[in-house]
Amino acid sequence: MTKHIQFFDTTLRDGEQTPGVNFNTQEKIQLAKQLESWGIDVIEAGFPISSQGDFEAVQAIARELTTTRVCGLARCNRADIDRCHEALVDAKHKQIHVFIATSPIHREYKLNKSKQEILDSIQEHVTYAKSLFDHVQFSAEDATRTEPDFLAEACELAIQCGATIINIPDTVGYTNPSEYGQLFNYLQENVPSFDQAIFSCHCHDDLGLAVANSLAAIENGALRVEGTVNGIGERAGNAALEEVAVGLYIRRDHYQASTSINLGETKRTSDMVARLSGMAVPRNKAVIGANAYAHESGIHQDGVLKNPETYEIITPQLVGVKENALPLGKLSGRHAFISHLEELGYDTSDKEALSIAFNNFKDLADKKKTITETDLHAIMTGQNMEATSHYDLIKMQVQSIDENTHVATVAIVDHTGSQPQIKQDTAIGQGSVEAIFTTIEQLLGQEEVTLLEYRLDAVTDGIDAQAQVHVLVEMPNRQEVYAAGIDYDVLKASAKAYLQALERGSQHVKD
Secondary structure (H helix, E strand, O other): OOEEOEEEEOOOOOHHHOOOOOOOHHHHHHHHHHHHHHOOOEEEEEOHHHOHHHHHHHHHHHHHOOOOEEEEEEEOOHHHHHHHHHHHOOOOOEEEEEEEEOOHHHHHHHHOOOHHHHHHHHHHHHHHHHHHOOOEEEEEEOHHHOOHHHHHHHHHHHHHOOOOEEEEEEOOOOOOHHHHHHHHHHHHHHOOOHHHOEEEEEEEOOOOOHHHHHHHHHHOOOOEEEEEHHHOOOOOOEOEHHHHHHHHHHOHHHHOEEOOOOHHHHHHHHHHHHHHHOOOOOOOOOOOOOOOOOOOOHHHHHHHHHOHHHOOOOOHHHHOOOOOOOOEOOOOOHHHHHHHHHHOOOOOOOHHHHHHHHHHHHHHHOOOOOEOHHHHHHHHHHHHHHHOOOEEEEEEEEEEOOOOOEEEEEEEEEOOOOOOEEEEEEEEEOOHHHHHHHHHHHHHOOOOOEEEEEEEEEOOOOOOOOEEEEEEEEOOOOOEEEEEEEEOOHHHHHHHHHHHHHHHHHHHHHO
C-alpha cells in the first residue's frame, strides 16, 4: 500500500544557522513562496523569540502563503510559545514546533534537569501549546543519543498531551541507517499511541548519512521527513530534501511512497537557495549539481547516445534542468522579457519594479550578445538585493598611485534618515578592492570589520559574463555576515556586496 510522505522544510530556520548565512525578510518571503511552489507541506519559517527580525520574517511569511503550513520553533517555554502564536496568528495554516533535549549529556550539562523534570516540562508546555495550536510538533532533541525507553516514554507523554507530530532528530549526525531504522521500529512497538501521531525524521549530515538515515526512517514508519534545500545547515548541514524527494520517486518501486513535491521545480528552488545563501552547489552534488547529467567517458557517451537510461537514472527534465539557454538579446522587447520572467516563476505585477528590471536587462544586453536564463536570475536577484538596501551606490572611481597602492572614491545615497543624503569619501588600500572596502567602512562608520572571505563567480560563461561577488565579514560583535553583489563590473559588484554586508551586520546588532 502506498503511503504519503510529508516534507518539512527548515531552510529558513535550521539552514540559516549555517555560519555566514543571513536571509533578510524579503529574501525569506521569496524563498518561502518558491518552497510553496515546490510542494513543501510545512515550512519552518524561523524561531520567533530569537530576535525581532526573525519574528517579523515569520509573521510576513505567515501572511503570504496560501497552501503550505507555516511553522515556528519554540523551546519548552511559555514565552517562546506565546511569541510563536503572535507571529503566526494571521497564517492560513499554522503549526508550532516545541522541543526539549532528552539525552543524558544534554540533561546533565545543558539543562541540569532530571528525567522527571524533563517529563514535567513536556507535559506543561505541550499541553499549553495545544491550547493555542491545532497542530503541535514535539521534538526530543538529541533523540538518537537518548535511552530508547525514556525516549518512548517522552513521546507517549507528548502525544497524550496533544502533540500531533513527533520528531525524532539525529541532532549531531551520530546514528547510521540500520540504527535509525531500528529506533523507529522500537518506537512503533513501545509507544502505545504511535498511530495517533505522525512520526518525523530530522537528520544532520556530520557523518555524511543524513539522506540515507532519512530514507531508513521512512522505511520504518516515519511519515514526515525534515531537512533543507541543498542540505545547508550548521556544521555539515542537514538532509538534502531534493535528494530525498528524487530518491523516493526514482525508487518508488521500493519505498512505495508518494509526496507532494513538484520535481520540475527542484533545480529552480536549489538555484534560488544557492544564490541567496551564498552557498554554492558543488558540481558533483547529487540531483542538482552541474555534473549530475554530464558524461565525459567515451563509453558513457556512447551508451547515452544509444539510450540515456544506460547511464542516467534521472532525466535532467525531471528536476527542471533545461539544456538550452533562453535566446534573449538587445533586440528583445518588453513582452518577450516579461514572458521569460514569468516562465522562470517571477511575479511581474509590480510595474515599477518591472520597469527597473527591464532597463537593467537592456543595459546588460548592450554589453553582451545573449542573455541567458542565469543572467535573468542574476538581474532579478541583484535587483531584490538592492531594493531591500538603505544605501545606493551612485559613484565609484579607483586610481592607481603606484604598483601596490590604490585610492578609491565612493559616493552613496543614504536612505536611513528622514531625507535621502548623499555621502562621499576617499581612502587608500593595497589594491583596488581593499581601497573600495576601506572607503565604504568609513562611509558607514564601521571601521573594525574583518573580511573573512571574498569570492568572485562568473554568473555565466564567456568573457562578457556578469560578476557575482560573495563576501563574508565579521562585525565588531563577532557576528559573521554574508552578502553578495552582482554587476557587469567586478569592482562595482564588490562594492555592492560590501555595502550590503555592512548594512546587514549593523541591522543584526540592532535586532
